[in-house]
Amino acid sequence: MSAHKSEFIQSVVERGYLHQCTDLEKFDARASEKSISAYIGFDCTASSLHAGSLVPIMLLRLLQKTGHKPFVLMGGGTTKVGDPSGKNDARKLLDDEAISANMAGIKQVFEKFLTFGDGPTDAIMVNNDDWLSGLEYISFLRDYGKHFSVNRMLTFDSVKLRLERDQPLSFLEFNYMILQAYDFMELARRMDCAAQMGGSDQWGNIVNGVDLTRRVLSKEVFGLTTPLLTTSSGAKMGKTADGAVWLNEDMLSPYDYWQFWRNTEDADVGRFLRLFTELPLDEITRLEALEGAEINDAKKVLADTATALCHGEVASTAARQTAETTFEQGGLGDKLPTFDVERARLDEGIPAFQLFREVELASSGGEARRLIKGGGAKVNDVALPSEVHVVTTNDLNSDGVIKLSAGKKRHALVNVI
RNA sequence: GGAGGGGUGUCCGAGUGGCUAAAGGAGACGGGUUGUAAACCCGUUGGCGUACGCCUACGUUGGUUCGAAUCCAACUCCCUCCA
Numbered sequence: 001m002s003a004h005k006s007e008f009i010q011s012v013v014e015r016g017y018l019h020q021c022t023d024l025e026k027f028d029a030r031a032s033e034k035s036i037s038a039y040i041g042f043d044c045t046a047s048s049l050h051a052g053s054l055v056p057i058m059l060l061r062l063l064q065k066t067g068h069k070p071f072v073l074m075g076g077g078t079t080k081v082g083d084p085s086g087k088n089d090a091r092k093l094l095d096d097e098a099i100s101a102n103m104a105g106i107k108q109v110f111e112k113f114l115t116f117g118d119g120p121t122d123a124i125m126v127n128n129d130d131w132l133s134g135l136e137y138i139s140f141l142r143d144y145g146k147h148f149s150v151n152r153m154l155t156f157d158s159v160k161l162r163l164e165r166d167q168p169l170s171f172l173e174f175n176y177m178i179l180q181a182y183d184f185m186e187l188a189r190r191m192d193c194a195a196q197m198g199g200s201d202q203w204g205n206i207v208n209g210v211d212l213t214r215r216v217l218s219k220e221v222f223g224l225t226t227p228l229l230t231t232s233s234g235a236k237m238g239k240t241a242d243g244a245v246w247l248n249e250d251m252l253s254p255y256d257y258w259q260f261w262r263n264t265e266d267a268d269v270g271r272f273l274r275l276f277t278e279l280p281l282d283e284i285t286r287l288e289a290l291e292g293a294e295i296n297d298a299k300k301v302l303a304d305t306a307t308a309l310c311h312g313e314v315a316s317t318a319a320r321q322t323a324e325t326t327f328e329q330g331g332l333g334d335k336l337p338t339f340d341v342e343r344a345r346l347d348e349g350i351p352a353f354q355l356f357r358e359v360e361l362a363s364s365g366g367e368a369r370r371l372i373k374g375g376g377a378k379v380n381d382v383a384l385p386s387e388v389h390v391v392t393t394n395d396l397n398s399d400g401v402i403k404l405s406a407g408k409k410r411h412a413l414v415n416v417i
Numbered sequence: 418g419g420a421g422g423g424g425u426g427u428c429c430g431a432g433u434g435g436c437u438a439a440a441g442g443a444g445a446c447g448g449g450u451u452g453u454a455a456a457c458c459c460g461u462u463g464g465c466g467u468a469c470g471c472c473u474a475c476g477u478u479g480g481u482u483c484g485a486a487u488c489c490a491a492c493u494c495c496c497u498c499c500a
Contacts, residue, residue, distance in 0.1 A: 259453080262453065262454095263453060263454070264454075265454055265455055266452090266454050266455065267454090267455075268454095269454090292452075293451090293452045294452090295452080295454080296452055296453085296454080299452095299453090299454080323453080326453090327453055328453095351467085362446095364463090364464065364465090365464080365465065365466080366462090366463080366464065366465075366466095367446080367461095367462085369466095370446080370447075370460095370461055370462075371446075371447065371461090373447090373460095373461080374446085374447040374448060374460065374461060375447075375448060376446080376447040376448065377447090386467085387467080388467045406446085406447080407446075407447060407448090408453065409453060
């Protein structure tokens with residue numbers, strides 16, 4: 001029943017990773033004959049990747065799991081240029097220092113999802129700065145520039161959309177696709193890389209690389225893109241209340257990460273389970289068929305497995321337990337953010353709005369006041385009557401702490417010292 | 418180099434001398450409904466203060482005026498067209 005010969009492509013298709021491929025049949029055939037290698041590039045624009053990058057990461061993981069070799073290309077060089085794809089404005093240019101700091105943060109993410117090493121299917125991380133920075137302008141133009149037609153470059157979305165909307169596109173950015181194409185060719189030459197994968201917005205860049213490799217090396221390589229993920233209600237993946245859903249623990253706690261998946265929209269559960277977990281497909285089919293309140297069980301499975309992949313089993317279980325005690329039993333999970341307050345201050349009493357600001361449930365006194373006025377602020381699950389209400393040692397509960405809540409989902413504990 | 422247009426709150430975007438902490442929208446936060454979902458409805462949305470209030474804010478600096486986001490000058494950054 002398997003429509004594709006290779007395990008890799010078969011999984012890519014049935015789990016929903018495929019958007020476009022330059023030649024799916026040939027790619028499939030190649031992957032079924034032997035172990036291939038493929039790469040995905042990541043720019044170093046932030047010190048961590050967020051959930052929006054998770055599809056490509058999972059795709060690399062799948063590649064490795066099915067017996068092939070993944071390359072992670074860090075865009076140390078291309079980040080200096082800035083990818084115009086999908087952007088209205090040129091982004092701020094980062095300096096070398098910022099780029100290498102970002103790269104260090106991003107590396108940590110990959111170490112969780114891929115196995116690196118020297119073995120045949122071990123992942124390898126490369127940095128395109130290694131070959132891009134040393135390029136010489138004239139010889140580069142003569143050797144590679146002749147393969148690019150400006151007429152054609154103008155037809156690619158990344159460029160075309162900017163021009164159509166009369167938005168500026170600098171020559172620097174215009175060169176981005178050439179450099180990315182060069183990356184692909186360079187990897188094909190050095191490491192026999194057979195394919196480049198990426199988000200659908202990378203299609204133009206990838207196709208350029210496939211063409212360049214064919215022209216320069218007379219080698220056939222492949223391009224494959226993943227669908228750009230949005231939630232069913234149209235929001236971009238990876239963005240949420242407090243900003244991006246970061247994959248690094250120091251930027252987003254495992255508990256919050258777990259919560260992100262737990263709060264998946266109903267309509268997305270099946271799709272997300274296929275993309276972001278490695279559960280067998282028949283199990284996923286069963287889970288996504290759940291209806292009404294039962295679908296919450298599927299969301300918990302999603303949260304558990306996705307968090308375990310990113311932060312490990314231990315953190316995932318802890319996050320789940322905290323969530324369960326907090327939401328289902330109204331209790332206190334030990335993973336809730338906890339803040340220490342001196343006993344003396346509490347004896348005197350602390351105005352509620354000030355306390356809420358201190359435990360970071362509100363970013364300013366005004367915000368805390370509004371929260372309290374709106375009835376969203378609770379002390380030990382009891383709504384506060386007024387913003388000047390004073391919290392004292394009398395509010396300590398039987399566990400010796402005070403539970404503060406902003407709305408139903410955000411909680412913090414006050415610990416007396 | 419020349420000509421023109423523009424820089425407003427998280428973002429987009431109104432606003433051409435007092436009624437402007439600044440319309441509208443988006444986003445965000447809170448409440449309601451529910452299932453820690455979506456959709457929908459309501460409220461809030463510069464900072465500080467219990468409150469009368471005070472402070473900071475419309476690219477930067479200075480000026481005109483009783484009074485300026487609004488007028489003037491210089492500077493700066495961005496965009497468009499021409500060369």
